[in-house]
Each structure stands twice: as C-alpha cells, then as structure tokens.
Amino acid sequence: MVNGVVGADTHRRLDPAEFRGFALFGPLAPLVFVNGADTKAAQLFTLVHELAHIWLGRSALSEAAMDSRESETEEQWCNSVAAEVLLPLDDLRSDYGRQMTVEELDRLAKRYKISTLVVLKRIFDAGFLTWDEYTERYRAEHGRVMRLVDDKNGDSGGGNYYRTQPLRLSRQFAKAVISSTREGSTSYREAYQLLGTKKHATFEGLAEELKVA
Template sequence: MVVRVRVEPALLRWAVDRAGWTEETIAQRAPRLDAWLADNARPTLKQLERFAHSTHTPLGLLFLSEPPDEPMPIPDMRTLGNRAITRPSVDLLDTIYACQSRQDWYRDYATNNGLPGVEFVGSADVSDSPERVATQVRSALKFDLPQRAAFNTWEEALRKLIDRIEGIGILVMVSGIVGSDTHRTLNPEEFRGFALVDSNAPLIFINGADTKAAQIFTMVHELAHVWLGESALSDAPMARHTENAAELWCNQVAAEVLVPLASIRHEYRGQLSVSELERLARTYRVSTLVILKRLHDAHFLAWDEYQARYEVELERVIAALTERRGSSGGGNYYYTQPIRLSRQFARAVIADTFEGKTPYRDAYHLLGTKKHQTFQNLVAEIGAA
C-alpha cells in the first residue's frame, strides 16, 4: 500500500522559494508540484523525501501547519537601495549555520586548552578614525605595501593574508560552495562575506566564488567588523552610498589598509585607462574596482563619473571571471578543503581527535568528510599528524 501525505501548500511554496527555484527548475525536479499545491494529488512519503532533499529543507519542517519564521541568524548589513534584503537563500543560511557550529566547537576547544582571548576584538568604534585603525590593522598583520610587493599572484597574496589573519587568532574560511557540495555554488551577488564575532573564537567567512582580488578587500572589511566587535553579513558595497554607519566605516578601514590615500595620490599617473587600473591593482594587490573607489576618495573622480566607470569595469571583471571559470578544472579537494575549513580550525580538530577528546565521527562531520581515508589524507595535507 502506497502511503500519501498531505502537506500544507504554503509549506511547499516556502520550500521552493527558499531554494530559489525557477519555473524551469520546478518542472525538472518536482513536475507534480502544481497538483500538490492545488491539493488535486498528494505526494508519497518517498516523493516528499526527495523534494525535501532537493530543496535542502529538513523533512520535519514540511509537516508544520505553516512556514516557520527563519530570521537571519546574524545582523544583515546588506542593502538594496538602502533597504535591507529580507529573504536569504538556503545556501546562505546553511553556510552561516555550519560556521556557527564550527565556531561553537572551537570556542570550547580554546577554553578547554586555555588559549588566550583575541585582545583587539571590539577594540574600535565607528567614531574612531578609519586611518588610525587601518594603521593598527596593517601593523598587526604585517601586510603593508613592501610585504605585498613580494607576492607574485592574487592567489599567493590571498593565502598569505589568510595566514596572517589566522596568525592573530581569527578563523578564516573561504569557500564558493556550501560545505563540500560542488552543486551548491554560493552567489557573490547575494553576499560577499560575514563575520561571527567572539572574544575567543572570532570567525571570518569569505565567498570564494568571488574574484581573488575582491576577496582580499572583503576579508579586510570583515576584519574591520571584528575590530568593531560586531557580527555582520556584508556585501561590502563600493559603488553606492550606504546609510549604515558600520558598513561605511568598515569600507573606509579596508580601503585605507589596502590602498592608503596618500599613497594612491602619489602613485596615480593621471590617465584613467584599463592598463593603469591593472597596474595599480597589481601594485596594491587589490581589484581594479577598489582602485576606482580610491581614485574617487582621492578626488580624482566625481561620484557620477565613478559610478559610470565602476559599472563598465564590473562588467569587464565579471566577463573575465566567467571565462577563467569556464577554462579551469574542479581543483584538488585536499588543497582547497583546508582553505574552506580554516587551517587553524582543522589542525585543532585533528589534534583534539588524536588526543581522544573529539570522537572520530564528530571530527568527520566538522571537517566535512565521511571516510577515514579522506580524514587521513587531510591530516597529511595540513601537516597535523
């Protein structure tokens, strides 16, 4: 006997909207959805399980009487026309939940092992001078222009910046997908990063689907949120005004850390071309979009001209990124996974597991693997054996 279940139509529609499905996706993955919504037919339990899996919805939620309230778990600093963006995607929510779970584990680990708190968390305020705080950040990271000049590629600059941020006690996770699921790509147009602030386990997550140069700016922007002592979800807007004081301040700090105003005024040759933007971007190891913003800040570009040039440059950057993605392979799991997890976090989990304090089953879950051999290979890659 086939068991069919009734589900409130509002819950089915909520699950589809939450997953961001288009009409085409619905037709492919849930062709009988219209009949279920109209209550002309009911799904079998197996059909409902497949639907829950496809929409990344916990099955139990589909048996509620109405859609649950699912607020953003951290302060949302993203804006669209100075209005808050109200509907987060399931990919974004699952990413935040996973990072919160890892942060909770690491907080307990730090406490149990007597690790000191991170002293600069919450040490600044939006009333502080962005230039003064930028000097503090550059000093803490040792990421000034002479140090950056030694990096040959964006990827090397990003890796070194990650290492230096982790070296001052902050977990840094960079990923362009949800967990280890390569079919769930994060959308940089939805968010670029977030900070989960904690005095013992501060954490920064960067959307790895963005360009390497853009990730560098976002990382320092989120680092500024840690200095403020405020968790935040950000899109780090540069081409539009924001009324959010914290976002504006964090942008100013990040821009001054990476491209000091006095320096760009001296370095700029006065001819705004693609080659000049790329030269300056290579010099400072940031995106050409950040260079445009600093040229505006230095009064070389009026606001209207800056916005127009920003849109043109953004299209060029996106086209180049799309072309590179189309020609690149999937990458090496054992090379990318430690970056997705945070090397500092992964080393702590592995060490705690080898000491018998964290069960292997829990370690597999925290590290995003299901097999012992994969765990062992990660140990070899991270060098934590």
C-alpha cells in the same frame, strides 16, 4: 575560512554577486569567512573589511556597494578602512598617472594587489572624479570584473581536495579537530561531520596534508 562552494559540493557555487563574506564576532574565537569564488584581489579586500567588523565587536554579513553615497553605515565604514589599508590615499595621489584607462586601472590594481573597483573608488576619494563620472565608470568596470569571475569559475577544475579543504575549514580548525580525535576527546563520527567527510581514508589524507601526527 575561505570557500567558494557550499560545503564540498563543487556544483553549488557561492555567487560573489550575492555576498562576499561575513564576520562572526565572539570574545573567544571570532571568525571571518571569505567567498573563495571571488577574485583573489576581492578576497583580500573582503578579509580586511571583515576584520574591521571584528574590530568593532560586531557580526555582519557583508555586501556594501561601493557606488552608494551612504557614508554613515557600518558597512561603508568597513569599506573605507579596507580601502585605506590596501591603498592609502597619499600613495594613490602620488602614483596615479591621471589617465582613466583600463590599462592604468590594471597597473595600479596589480601594484597594490587590489581590484580595479577599489582603485576606482580611491581615485574618486582622492578627488580626481566627480560622483557621476565615478558611478558610470564603476558600473561598467563592475560588469567587466563579474564577467571575468564567471569565466574563471566556469573554467576551473575541482583542484586538490586535500589542499583546498583546509582553507575552506581553516587550517587551525582542521588540525584542532584531527588532534582532538586522535587524543580521544572527539569521536570519529563527530570529526567526519566537522571536517565534511564520510570516509576514514579522507580523514587520514587531511591529517597527512596538515602534518598532524
């Protein structure tokens, strides 16, 4: 599930500075939630991070700072898994131009579709920065990234409800609820609650968007 607001209330944004995602483990239907108010690159990192929690078989609310030296926590382990999946150290060592500039961070971030913060962490992991150099640059870059996130969320409009709501709920979940309601197994009242709507017209609009007959 991906959502950047509370329910469907566009006036109550989920702050990426507070949390980026969570994982709910279950043997039948484990769930990953990603904060959609974050940058796209950060959302991808969160997705892999939360999947790592699922692989461990545990639920978690995730917000592990990458400027912490704690290496034995589960959060830091999941960070390491996500970082290696998205930017393997072997690739970083061969691709890094040895120039610690914003332009170089942006180049690597765009190439690997990750955030500049993850790029910085991998440069440190590869041994190209000392801990003190890394933390100083990380905190400066973190401030820059969060300002960009705030600007993006401040300028964004409401978007197309019928396209964003299935992402907020998960397309599979929304389709399952609509199909169950059409078959008579779920009441329309329950369906409206599960889908976050109060109108039948909205229910039908979601069904049309998801192509549920």
